[in-house]
Amino acid sequence: MSVAALLTRSWRRVSGCWAPGAGIRRLSSIADPEIKVCVLGSGPAGFYTAQHLLKHHKSTVVDIYEKLPIPFGLVRFGVAPDHPEVKNVINVFTQTAHLSRCSFYGNVTVGKDVSIEELKQAYHVLVLSYGAETNRxxxxxxxxxxxxxxxxxxxxxxxxxxxxxxxxxxxxxxxxxxxxxxxxxxxxxxxxxxxxxxxxxxxxxxxxxxxxxxxxxxxxxxxxxxxxxxxxxxxxxxxxxxxxxxxxxxxxxxxxxxxxxxxxxxxxxxxxxxxxxxxxxxxxxxxxxxxxxxxxxxxxxxxxxxxxxxxxxxxxxxxxxxxxxxxxxxxxxxxxxxxxxxxxxxxxxxxxxxxxxxxKSHPIDPSVPFDQQQGVIPNKLGRVLHAPGMYCSGWVKRGPAGVIATTMNDSFETAESVLEDVQSGILDVSALKGGYKVIEALLKQRGICPVSFSGWEKIDSSEVTKGEKVGKPREKLLTVKEMLEVANQ
Missing domain, CATH: 3.50.50.60 (FAD/NAD(P)-binding domain)
Known part of the structure; x- marks a missing residue:
């Protein structure tokens, strides 16, 4: 079964894993206040977590931040070029990015352009999905x-x-x-x-x-x-x-x-x-x-x-x-x-x-717990230990192992932990949060110009057009400068 088909099914957790079925508890019908969620990292873990939250809680608004101007993480930069079928999952992520309650902000480096503390003030939930960016x-x-x-x-x-x-x-x-x-x-x-x-x-x-x-x-x-x-x-x-x-x-x-x-x-x-x-x-x-x-x-x-x-x-x-x-x-x-x-x-x-x-993953900020020996953020089912409102998914949660389907399962688990905490009241979402409007003002002050998903689609179109001229699926832009020039046209 394709990943796209998998995502159209309902899911329930069985022995710690996700399995198809009609038994999942949905929170989408609950009239909750708007929940502002910040996802750090636009690879599979980030998008799968966002997709699950948006699907099962209709008051959730998700903003995905990425340090590069372009999304999809290791799907673009890790999957071998002769494995195009694995990259088809990008189509599913694109559907998520086009939802009205989901926004992508590329070219934003957390820890440099904006701090974890500033994001905590602007959002109810932070999901750390930034992966493993260095090598052993x-x-x-x-x-x-x-x-x-x-x-x-x-x-x-x-x-x-x-x-x-x-x-x-x-x-x-x-x-x-x-x-x-x-x-x-x-x-x-x-x-x-x-x-x-x-x-x-x-x-x-x-x-x-x-x-x-x-x-x-x-x-x-x-x-x-x-x-x-x-x-x-x-x-x-x-x-x-x-x-x-x-x-x-x-x-x-x-x-x-x-x-x-x-x-x-x-x-x-x-x-x-x-x-x-x-x-x-x-x-x-x-x-x-x-x-x-x-x-x-x-x-x-x-x-x-x-x-x-x-x-x-x-x-x-x-x-x-x-x-x-x-x-x-x-x-x-x-x-x-x-x-x-x-x-x-x-x-x-x-x-x-x-x-x-x-x-190997690295610590993103001194305020975020990190296990240097294991190279992961200490967590329980995606809940960051001793850090209310903070969650993690993907390789930074479990270590750099598994395939994209493993990450999907892992990210669904984290998203469900968020939903459970909202429903039980463990996670306080009663306070109004400014979300991206607050962060946008800070980025403007600092001269940072985020790239939206429509900006990425300009880059995508440019790469595909260049690729067609030489008989390839795409010819990738190789510098951030080139990407920003195309995105801002």
Whole structure:
């Protein structure tokens, strides 16, 4: 079922999750005073929270703030350009943004242009949905050498995130190493190895398309500290790698010895994933598959139970020349197994290293509780602890994991917590709040010009028009300055 279809159904909570049904309590018929809600962040978490509140309480007015002039967060800047079907959820978010009780204000940086305290004074409810905006570092010697990039920055580069537009990665080496066994790691490998004719039909940025067309990379090694049973990618991404035209899969059969008897007892999604890995490792040299492998000019492989120790510099010391890995042993079983470093090491020669070990949220303001170790806002069902009227949803609530459907479920839970608190009286909404009118006056004083959703639609139209001229879905604007110029036309 599509996300759009999912959102047209009624929902009820079952064992902490949302399930379709007619049993949800609706507050839309209650004649409550107008509730002013401020949502910080316009990614999936922000829009799903807003959508649920607006649908189930007709006295709610939601204002969504975003630091960039454009909405949709990781749907625009995180989803791989060759996955356009995932981006269709933007159509649902656009419907929410067009509701009369919903407004979008881009180009507003909370903490700089306006403070949390000022927003608290202007709104009954603050929902923090600003996601995970930084990357986790490897924390090893040589990590800052030229040729070493975070997966987040590389994804931002080919997806047109303004802060990464000038990354200009060096793709002159034949071998690249990606650290991490998640979906983003496979996205990175797939983009590096994809036939250029496939990428030309996507919304990948023009400068990254040119760089990849001239890339010398033809071998990608994807390294993880644990074993096959603990990989974090899903079967869809794995299948895409296996079927990637012109590229062979090199999986070591020894890595999968003895796993067949374990697979039968795994949960179905993990079982199917493991069966595909085992089949690829053991049967890649048979029949038509052998012909496919022989004709390939590029290759990718998975390296298990390896943890990065240091980045080895090139002979001249000017850039990355390789990576030193510690061989690990696993303690525990299945997905809970922990990797422990041993004294054995392995060196891999390479000229490009991409670190894809996860994203990290940051504290937005000293007044907002934040767990530095977990990288989340402490909360209970989305209620920020010790902060009445403040809620959170998405990655800043639960950590940077899961897909868009996970975020939908998570955001519905937060929205329902808001609605429950309104109905029970825990959340006092009796006082009149100025909402955006108050914030607008402050922004004007500070010379900040917010971008409305109609301003975004001008940007959207401009990008689509430029894309049509070169046979692409869109050609993204890469600077905030360009975006503001188009939005304010």
């Amino acid at each position: 570092i490897l924390g090893i010697p040589g990590e800052n050498l030229p040729g070493v990039y975070s997966g987040r920055a590389f994804v931002g580069w080919y997806n047109g995130l303004p802060e990464n537009r000038n990354l200009n990665p060096d793709l002159s080496s034949e071998t690249a190493v990606i650290v991490g066994h998640g979906n983003v790691a496979l996205d990175l490998a797939r983009i590096l190895l994809s036939p250029i004719d496939l990428l030309k039909k996507t919304d990948i940025t023009a400068n990254s398309l040119e760089a990849i067309e001239n890339s010398k990379v033809k071998r990608v090694i994807i390294v993880g500290r644990r074993g096959p049973l603990q990989v974090a990618f899903t079967i869809k991404e794995l299948r895409e790698m296996i079927k990637l035209p012109g590229t062979r899969s090199l999986l070591d059969p020894n890595d999968f010895e003895g796993l067949r008897h374990v697979v039968k007892d795994l949960p179905r999604p993990r079982k199917r994933l493991m069966e595909l890995l085992i089949k690829t490792a053991l049967e890649s040299n048979a029949g038509k598959e052998a012909e496919f492998q022989a004709a390939a000019t590029k290759e990718w492989s998975l390296r298990f139970q390896r943890s990065p120790l240091e980045i080895i510099p090139s002979n001249d010391g000017e850039r990355v020349g390789g990576i030193r890995l510690s061989v690990t042993k696993l303690k525990g079983s299945a997905e809970s197994a922990v990797a422990i470093q041993t004294e054995d090491v392995e060196d891999l020669e390479c000229g490009l290293v991409l670190s894809s070990i996860g994203y």
